[in-house]
Amino acid sequence: MRKFLKEKQYIEIWGDVVESRHLLFSMVITTITTFSLFSFAPKGDRPMGLLLGLAGAVLGFSISVFLIKPKRNLIVEEK
Template sequence: MPARNDSYLNVWDDTVKGRDLLIALGISTPLSLGGYIFAPGAPPMPLIMGLSGAIIGFFINAVLFRPKRQLDVEGDDRDGPADLDMDEESCCAEGEGR
């Protein structure tokens, strides 16, 4: 089986696939604009329906597209850094309590 060449884009310091980004925009844009354009009633309803469409689109995209990040953890530091091991007196200035 040939290796897939997935092209990743850097958007707002996050790594995404170009195809997934276009599909997510294709889902979110019609939902939010459709809610705004086809909303019945007085002026607050188009805003509410447009935001509702954007939130529904967000949840659909969150389910369809999982994060592509891979975290590389170096070392086994289960207790945390040693320099953060302080007692309660050393963390607060004199006269300041919690």
């Protein structure tokens, strides 16, 4: 069981490979920020809810970008 928890599991999404725990972590962050900002919208104002929800999604994406670093190394070779 411990070996399973220590192994890194990778998932391919849109041609890119990501670590599953980082994907889950970023999805949780984005969901929390989206629903948090959406809940601040007045009850009868649907466009404001849409805009605040979208702003929350962008905020969550931005937080995820800064917290989770890329896993790939780019090596440039001259010919």
